[in-house]
Amino acid sequence: MYTEKVMDHFMHPRNVGEIDNPDGVGQVGNPVCGDIMKMSLRIKDDRIEDIKFKTFGCGAAIATSSMVTELVKGKTVAEALALNNRMVAEALGGLPCKKMHCSNLAADALHAAIADYKEKQVQASR
Amino acid sequence: MRNVYLDHAATTAVHPKVLESMLPYLQDKLGNPSSIYSSGREAKAAVETARAQVAALINAQPDEIIFTSGGTEADNLALTGVATALSQQGRHIITSRIEHHAVLHTAEELERKGFQVTYLPVDPDGLINPDLLEQALTPETIMVSIIFANNEIGTIEPIDRLAKIAKKHGVIFHTDAVQAVGNIPIDVEELNIDLLSLSGHKIYGPKGIGALYVRRGMNIKPLMQGGSQERKLRPGTENVPGIVGLGKAAELARIELPARSAHLTELRDYLIDGVLSSIAHVRLNGHRTLRLPGNANFSFEFIEGESLLLSLDMAGIAASSGSACTSGSLDPSHVLMAIGLSHEVAHGSLRLTLGRENNKEDVDYVLSVLPDIVGRLRAMSPLTPAKEA
Numbered sequence: 474m475y476t477e478k479v480m481d482h483f484m485h486p487r488n489v490g491e492i493d494n495p496d497g498v499g500q501v502g503n504p505v506c507g508d509i510m511k512m513s514l515r516i517k518d519d520r521i522e523d524i525k526f527k528t529f530g531c532g533a534a535i536a537t538s539s540m541v542t543e544l545v546k547g548k549t550v551a552e553a554l555a556l557n558n559r560m561v562a563e564a565l566g567g568l569p570c571k572k573m574h575c576s577n578l579a580a581d582a583l584h585a586a587i588a589d590y591k592e593k594q595v596q597a598s599r
Numbered sequence: 600m601r602n603v604y605l606d607h608a609a610t611t612a613v614h615p616k617v618l619e620s621m622l623p624y625l626q627d628k629l630g631n632p633s634s635i636y637s638s639g640r641e642a643k644a645a646v647e648t649a650r651a652q653v654a655a656l657i658n659a660q661p662d663e664i665i666f667t668s669g670g671t672e673a674d675n676l677a678l679t680g681v682a683t684a685l686s687q688q689g690r691h692i693i694t695s696r697i698e699h700h701a702v703l704h705t706a707e708e709l710e711r712k713g714f715q716v717t718y719l720p721v722d723p724d725g726l727i728n729p730d731l732l733e734q735a736l737t738p739e740t741i742m743v744s745i746i747f748a749n750n751e752i753g754t755i756e757p758i759d760r761l762a763k764i765a766k767k768h769g770v771i772f773h774t775d776a777v778q779a780v781g782n783i784p785i786d787v788e789e790l791n792i793d794l795l796s797l798s799g800h801k802i803y804g805p806k807g808i809g810a811l812y813v814r815r816g817m818n819i820k821p822l823m824q825g826g827s828q829e830r831k832l833r834p835g836t837e838n839v840p841g842i843v844g845l846g847k848a849a850e851l852a853r854i855e856l857p858a859r860s861a862h863l864t865e866l867r868d869y870l871i872d873g874v875l876s877s878i879a880h881v882r883l884n885g886h887r888t889l890r891l892p893g894n895a896n897f898s899f900e901f902i903e904g905e906s907l908l909l910s911l912d913m914a915g916i917a918a919s920s921g922s923a924c925t926s927g928s929l930d931p932s933h934v935l936m937a938i939g940l941s942h943e944v945a946h947g948s949l950r951l952t953l954g955r956e957n958n959k960e961d962v963d964y965v966l967s968v969l970p971d972i973v974g975r976l977r978a979m980s981p982l983t984p985a986k987e988a
């Protein structure tokens with residue numbers, strides 16, 4: 474039911490973990506089946522220098538988390554914000570219909586982490 | 600890599616002797632049991648032999664066995680057939696919260712048709728309290744349907760006490776015994792069971808065949824109209840190879856039951872003890888001792904069942920889970936909810952069901968790979984407490 478790419482990211486997930494003293498953290502829960510995804514970022518000169526994830530969820534949830542971190546690492550914050558779930562699913566060679574909601578979660582966690590980063594910047598400049 | 604099949608509650612491999620018994624009826628023994636020429640009579644005789652074999656497994660009379668397409672049809676026929684026949688006497692049915700969907704969804708359909716259904720709760724081990732059945736009965740109650748042993752958590756219900764209460768009140772008692780038949784001894788006479796559903800492919804028989812035991816004199820209506828096969832309760836030309844296979848499987852189950860049950864119980868306890876002692880933050884779902892010989896069901900905290908199943912599959916192990924992510928509906932198993940698990944804990948459930956061809960080496964193999972798989976997923980989970988990761 475999963476593509477080879479999904480299974481590869483599931484069995485060998487990239488960027489698992491948590492960044493110490495991150496510049497931004499986002500945690501979102503999946504309202505559909507109750508899964509949880511957490512992303513932490515290190516941002517330098519408006520670029521995502523490092524990103525790590527932790528996920529409680531199905532194979533697709535883990536694979537999409539891993540893929541998101543791979544897709545945005547080294548990208549600018551604006552580029553990362555432009556990432557959507559369709560692009561994540563495409564990069565994985567597609568996801569089963571039933572699992573499309575999991576790919577939302579990964580992009581949502583990333584966007585939440587960026588929002589947290591921006592919030593912190595606003596506070597710092599005050 | 601070793602391949603270990605641990606999903607016998609889902610389906611089992613056809614026993615070689617069952618296959619052997621079926622082959623002639625897929626090849627040259629082609630007659631229709633309703634025909635009067637010799638191959639027809641031969642097929643008819645084979646069907647009647649199978650009927651006696653199935654009856655013997657549960658201590659019923661051969662004419663009390665109605666062949667169906669499987670456990671689901673047997674459950675549908677039992678509930679809808681009795682409800683339709685007795686709707687003038689009353690419109691209340693009692694069942695439980697941990698039934699198989701074949702009973703649960705049939706009961707819900709009957710509710711839509713104007714029947715009232717009470718769904719009895721279960722305790723944290725999955726047991727139904729007979730007192731609650733007693734209290735739920737009303738003069739309107741026409742039928743009680745309680746699963747003999749649960750397909751997910753393996754808990755064996757106090758069927759003797761439940762059926763006795765139904766009998767005392769003159770209410771028909773049905774049980775879905777699909778998981779129990781062949782694994783634990785069942786005597787419909789001693790237990791006062793009026794209707795019982797069973798399935799071929801759970802007892803090393805073929806898929807697509809099952810049976811409903813219907814006590815003599817029971818008032819029940821068919822689901823389909825057609826010919827006069829199966830006392831008109833199940834019209835249609837008999838699935839002769841399937842019936843012959845089910846008969847043989849039932850015969851083997853009856854003869855081998857004590858040995859099978861002892862073998863499975865030993866492996867099950869070894870598996871349960873091994874998992875509970877080698878992995879932290881794990882709970883056993885279902886009753887510790889009042890459970891099916893081959894059933895083990897665990898919840899591993901902080902991780903999700905589908906990712907567990909995928910990882911086990913990569914290690915050659917076939918298993919199942921009640922996680923929301925594995926169900927089509929994205930809701931966790933209703934059985935795990937009924938025993939009081941939180942969504943998160945139900946999420947991390949793993950069902951391992953042993954069968955006759957499993958051995959100690961299989962369990963050792965599972966015990967050798969499972970802790971690492973659980974550990975790997977826990978290291979990835981945001982729920983895992985920092986000191987555990």
Ligand code: FES
Pocket residue numbers: 503506507508529530531532533534571572575923924925
């Ligand atoms: S996280 Fe539940 S289905 Fe993917």
